[in-house]
Amino acid sequence: MALVIFVILSVLCAGAVVAMIISRNQAHNALFLVLAFSSLGGIFGLLNAPFAAVVQVLVYAGAIMVLFLFAIMMFNLRQPAPPERKRLRAFLGTGLALILLAQLILAGRRALAGVGAAAASSGGDIAHLGRLLFSDYLYAFEITSLLILAALVGALALAGKKEGE
Amino acid sequence: MIPPAAFVILAALLFILGIIAFFVKKDLLTQFMAVEVMLNAGNLAFLALAKALGKADGQMVVLFVITVAAAEAVIGLAIIVLVFRQRRSIRTDDLKDLRG
Numbered sequence: 001m002a003l004v005i006f007v008i009l010s011v012l013c014a015g016a017v018v019a020m021i022i023s024r025n026q027a028h029n030a031l032f033l034v035l036a037f038s039s040l041g042g043i044f045g046l047l048n049a050p051f052a053a054v055v056q057v058l059v060y061a062g063a064i065m066v067l068f069l070f071a072i073m074m075f076n077l078r079q080p081a082p083p084e085r086k087r088l089r090a091f092l093g094t095g096l097a098l099i100l101l102a103q104l105i106l107a108g109r110r111a112l113a114g115v116g117a118a119a120a121s122s123g124g125d126i127a128h129l130g131r132l133l134f135s136d137y138l139y140a141f142e143i144t145s146l147l148i149l150a151a152l153v154g155a156l157a158l159a160g161k162k163e164g165e
Numbered sequence: 166m167i168p169p170a171a172f173v174i175l176a177a178l179l180f181i182l183g184i185i186a187f188f189v190k191k192d193l194l195t196q197f198m199a200v201e202v203m204l205n206a207g208n209l210a211f212l213a214l215a216k217a218l219g220k221a222d223g224q225m226v227v228l229f230v231i232t233v234a235a236a237e238a239v240i241g242l243a244i245i246v247l248v249f250r251q252r253r254s255i256r257t258d259d260l261k262d263l264r265g
């Protein structure tokens with residue numbers, strides 16, 4: 001049963017990304033990515049990580065992609081994206097990506113080689129995650145707040161309307 | 166159960182799909198979306214290995230990656246808005262000032 005769900009979700013996810021590559025409409029691209037990230041959230045749930053799954057759907061499929069859609073609305077691009085005339089670039093990119101895929105799979109196999117078949121999984125426990133967040137990862141968690149503040153101020157400074165102009 | 170290798174292979178596949186999208190697409194917004202796909206592939210690999218190793222640290226890394234990705238999306242979109250405001254275009258073919 002879990003295998004069926006995994007296959008459905010992974011086909012949805014990869015298919016949505018392929019559709020994003022093919023489609024030329026930016027708003028459609030963003031919606032395809034919402035689909036891809038939502039199904040990826042389902043896959044996170046299969047991986048015994050419910051909190052990451054919820055955050056994925058809320059933050060990625062919800063907040064970040066809505067931000068993209070707002071940006072697309074602001075650009076208000078009349079002309080659709082031009083057809084790609086340079087096929088060479090696509091071929092080179094695909095070739096590079098296939099080489100990288102082979103390398104990644106080799107590296108993944110090596111990373112999984114030393115792993116026991118059925119390690120005891122403790123990931124599903126959210127209370128454990130919370131304790132970890134406020135003990136071992138406390139500094140990283142606090143620095144994250146600084147990062148978000150810097151991003152907020154930076155975005156206002158970069159794209160905020162100037163009064164004088 | 167599903168073998169962990171399946172998740173790792175899916176993560177690798179998603180990563181290279183992001184790379185292909187980054188190289189094929191010609192507008193900044195879609196290329197930025199491709200970067201987000203690659204970030205998500207990394208998250209999937211982290212979670213797959215976290216489950217395979219039975220540790221929760223991978224999940225913590227994923228939380229931080231999602232937080233940083235949100236900040237990065239805000240800054241990146243602000244930069245793209247700025248580029249569009251100055252050039253009236255976000256096509257990478259139009260942005261070639263650095264070409265000698």
